[in-house]
Amino acid sequence: MKSAFVQDRFLALLRDPSGTLELDLRFWNDFLVLARRSGLLARFGMQLGDRSLLDRIPGKARDHIRAAFIEVESSQTAVRFECNRVLHALGTRSPPLILLKGAAYLLAGLPLSRGRYIGDLDFMVSREKIDELERTLIEKGWAPTEMDEYDQRYYREWTHEIPPLLHPERETLLDIHHTIAPLTSKVQPDAGALVAAAVPLHDPRLRVLAPADMVLHSAVHLFNDEVGKPLRDLFDLHDLLGHFGARPGFWSELNDRARMHRLGRPFYYALRYTQRLLGTAIPPAVLIDAAVWAPPRLLRPMMDWIFEQRFLPELPEEPRTGAAFARWLYYVRTHWLRMPPQLLARHLTIKAARRVRERFTLKSKDGSA
Amino acid sequence: MGWRLGVVGPLPMRCWDGDYVVYNPLSGNTHVFDIVTGEVLKVIMTGNVAAAEICQRIAAFLEVPNDVGIADHVGRILVALDRLALIEPAAGC
Amino acid sequence: MLIGDIPREALARRLRSDGVHLVTGAFTIHVRASLSRFVDDFAEMYEHYPFEDPAGIDDAGVRVSAHSLIGRFITAKAKAEVNGEITFGPVPLHRAFTTFETAMNWSVAMSDVAPMFLHAAVLERDGLAMLMPADTGSGKSTLSAALSWRGWRLLSDEMAIFSFADGSMRPNPRPVSLKNNAIGVIAAFEPRATISRVYSGTPKGDIAYMKAPVEAVARFQEGAIPRWVVAPCYVAGAPARVVALDRAEGFQLLTDNAVNYSSMLQTGFELLTGVVERCGIYRLTYSNLDEAIGLLDRLHDGSDGAGSSA
Numbered sequence: 001m002k003s004a005f006v007q008d009r010f011l012a013l014l015r016d017p018s019g020t021l022e023l024d025l026r027f028w029n030d031f032l033v034l035a036r037r038s039g040l041l042a043r044f045g046m047q048l049g050d051r052s053l054l055d056r057i058p059g060k061a062r063d064h065i066r067a068a069f070i071e072v073e074s075s076q077t078a079v080r081f082e083c084n085r086v087l088h089a090l091g092t093r094s095p096p097l098i099l100l101k102g103a104a105y106l107l108a109g110l111p112l113s114r115g116r117y118i119g120d121l122d123f124m125v126s127r128e129k130i131d132e133l134e135r136t137l138i139e140k141g142w143a144p145t146e147m148d149e150y151d152q153r154y155y156r157e158w159t160h161e162i163p164p165l166l167h168p169e170r171e172t173l174l175d176i177h178h179t180i181a182p183l184t185s186k187v188q189p190d191a192g193a194l195v196a197a198a199v200p201l202h203d204p205r206l207r208v209l210a211p212a213d214m215v216l217h218s219a220v221h222l223f224n225d226e227v228g229k230p231l232r233d234l235f236d237l238h239d240l241l242g243h244f245g246a247r248p249g250f251w252s253e254l255n256d257r258a259r260m261h262r263l264g265r266p267f268y269y270a271l272r273y274t275q276r277l278l279g280t281a282i283p284p285a286v287l288i289d290a291a292v293w294a295p296p297r298l299l300r301p302m303m304d305w306i307f308e309q310r311f312l313p314e315l316p317e318e319p320r321t322g323a324a325f326a327r328w329l330y331y332v333r334t335h336w337l338r339m340p341p342q343l344l345a346r347h348l349t350i351k352a353a354r355r356v357r358e359r360f361t362l363k364s365k366d367g368s369a
Numbered sequence: 370m371g372w373r374l375g376v377v378g379p380l381p382m383r384c385w386d387g388d389y390v391v392y393n394p395l396s397g398n399t400h401v402f403d404i405v406t407g408e409v410l411k412v413i414m415t416g417n418v419a420a421a422e423i424c425q426r427i428a429a430f431l432e433v434p435n436d437v438g439i440a441d442h443v444g445r446i447l448v449a450l451d452r453l454a455l456i457e458p459a460a461g462c
Numbered sequence: 463m464l465i466g467d468i469p470r471e472a473l474a475r476r477l478r479s480d481g482v483h484l485v486t487g488a489f490t491i492h493v494r495a496s497l498s499r500f501v502d503d504f505a506e507m508y509e510h511y512p513f514e515d516p517a518g519i520d521d522a523g524v525r526v527s528a529h530s531l532i533g534r535f536i537t538a539k540a541k542a543e544v545n546g547e548i549t550f551g552p553v554p555l556h557r558a559f560t561t562f563e564t565a566m567n568w569s570v571a572m573s574d575v576a577p578m579f580l581h582a583a584v585l586e587r588d589g590l591a592m593l594m595p596a597d598t599g600s601g602k603s604t605l606s607a608a609l610s611w612r613g614w615r616l617l618s619d620e621m622a623i624f625s626f627a628d629g630s631m632r633p634n635p636r637p638v639s640l641k642n643n644a645i646g647v648i649a650a651f652e653p654r655a656t657i658s659r660v661y662s663g664t665p666k667g668d669i670a671y672m673k674a675p676v677e678a679v680a681r682f683q684e685g686a687i688p689r690w691v692v693a694p695c696y697v698a699g700a701p702a703r704v705v706a707l708d709r710a711e712g713f714q715l716l717t718d719n720a721v722n723y724s725s726m727l728q729t730g731f732e733l734l735t736g737v738v739e740r741c742g743i744y745r746l747t748y749s750n751l752d753e754a755i756g757l758l759d760r761l762h763d764g765s766d767g768a769g770s771s772a
């Protein structure tokens with residue numbers, strides 16, 4: 001009961017923080033826990049600041065929000081610095097680096113980067129440049145993150161990345177991709193078209209995806225991958241659509257690119273769930289056009305249920321029944337989307353075996369302590 | 370070859386009895402430097418400077434001849450500051 | 463109303479159900495527990511602490527419980543969870559309180575609700591704070607326990623917390639953990655000190671807790687301005703001695719002990735350089751508590767004892 005109530009008002013407040021002034025302290029407490037878990041507390045704090053409300057909320061809440069600002073600021077500095085160091089290492093020989101996800105929002109100065117935690121530096125280069133780039137960075141001091149043989153093979157053969165690199169003096173992960181979805185996956189965006197349409201930033205070596213591609217990447221990542229903070233990523237989509245939506249021609253471009261990249265399904269989901277849960281302003285005609293990519297009618301209620309379970313955070317003490325099951329279904333679904341069936345079986349089996357092994361090693365550690 | 374700061378604007382810096390404590394807004398790191406390194410940074414903070422001019426200023430500061438020893442020492446300081454992303458090479462200087 | 467005002471049975475019931483929103487100064491921790499042995503220890507050590515009722519905004523939650531069903535059949539164990547995310551223990555049931563204290567320390571460091579945390583003891587006199595940044599093993603807990611009975615108010619024996627508003631120190635006095643010999647040393651040093659039973663067989667040997675003095679708890683809303691930074695260093699048999707350090711050394715000392723300096727970016731730089739410029743900075747070597755306190759009192763009185771021995 002209580003958590004359903006919290007969650008209803010939780011989303012409403014994240015969308016419009018002016019209701020904050022009527023909150024009682026206990027509701028504030030639950031709100032702060034949920035917002036922190038969802039990775040949205042600093043974003044919320046920024047919105048309060050924009051409305052000059054930060055000074056009018058309880059002092060404790062303000063301290064929690066300031067702490068979230070610090071965490072975000074520090075993460076953004078680290079990613080900006082890592083990018084600076086990559087350019088420093090590559091010099092003028094650098095191939096164009098197409099920044100992705102958080103790093104793109106940050107370095108392109110998009111409004112949604114305000115208050116957004118950014119964990120890694122993700123970028124994409126064309127496939128033929130990636131090996132040379134990896135070699136150069138390793139020469140200049142980056143090191144492949146430690147992985148066992150299985151993970152190494154999994155990365156190189158079946159994903160759209162090389163194993164992440166890490167500079168030993170810093171803690172920022174460098175994720176280098178050559179496309180935006182795994183090679184084996186059923187959805188195969190046109191990598192050449194992504195590169196060709198990318199937009200240069202102030203430093204011409206840095207680029208970001210064109211607006212429509214950026215939205216589609218965010219969507220394919222959120223709806224076809226496992227992500228740590230699904231609601232935060234849904235807000236990314238909400239903010240991207242809000243930001244680019246006002247540009248003339250954006251919506252038809254988005255529709256065209258979704259068709260061209262064959263990303264219709266994640267595009268449809270992006271529109272459906274941003275609108276359903278966050279009230280994103282989407283022109284009705286766009287929604288009607290996108291409906292051709294909807295899942296079969298019979299499947300729709302279940303997909304709604306799975307996704308909504310996934311997006312709504314839980315209070316640690318009150319896990320919702322169904323939430324864990326929905327997450328498991330989602331896990332199976334993302335892997336099914338990404339890999340051919342025989343590979344899927346292999347991946348799940350090996351992962352499962354590994355997880356059992358890890359649990360045993362943990363147990364024995366506990367026991368000896 | 371010339372050098373300039375890696376960031377725009379003066380670096381937050383404290384000078385305490387010959388020790389320099391410097392904050393790098395780009396990396397978020399704080400560094401403690403000796404007096405000569407601090408002096409090199411202060412010279413570069415005035416704008417784009419050629420390495421030769423830095424040597425000259427440092428020699429004058431230390432009141433020693435501007436010889437190969439100074440050039441060598443300053444050269445090593447510049448490499449270190451570049452590695453820390455406090456300074457970067459500046460073209461056309 | 464204080465923890466000590468709740469009848470024991472009611473406290474146990476409360477800790478088992480809705481929990482207690484314990485105020486320790488800078489923080490409010492939502493404490494829940496289902497182990498009766500723990501309730502007794504908790505009631506004793508936190509007797510003079512207030513709690514929020516009705517509850518407001520918690521900074522963290524700590525829950526003490528039995529380790530697991532299987533564990534209970536073999537040998538009873540206790541664990542403490544912070545925010546339902548990190549677990550401490552399991553430890554033997556009789557040591558539940560020690561794992562609770564560890565979880566409390568972590569919950570403070572994890573809660574992130576202050577601009578800066580230093581591993582340091584903090585004591586106050588006349589509104590001015592003395593920070594003692596040091597690792598464990600330097601004797602800072604023992605020394606701050608002793609100082610807390612000799613005219614210095616205990617803000618914390620463990621963690622220096624700066625306020626967002628003005629960079630002053632926020633008190634967070636908690637039971638002072640004493641290890642091995644220090645237990646007997648403090649018992650002999652100050653008869654008024656209330657010391658818990660001894661928890662033996664921990665990875666650090668014997669541990670007991672000294673209750674924070676009543677005055678330290680009663681005044682835990684009063685902050686203090688940093689005035690001295692003293693790095694304590696216990697050296698067996700050494701005469702007490704205070705040596706002034708230069709500012710760069712002091713800065714290094716503070717950043718080395720700062721939990722979150724690097725994520726504080728320029729704010730952290732301004733804060734700690736400000737502390738260094740405002741404070742006298744010293745290294746204290748000592749073996750005898752009375753001698754050490756004599757030297758620190760002289761620092762306070764302005765006749766700074768730098769470079770001299772007791």
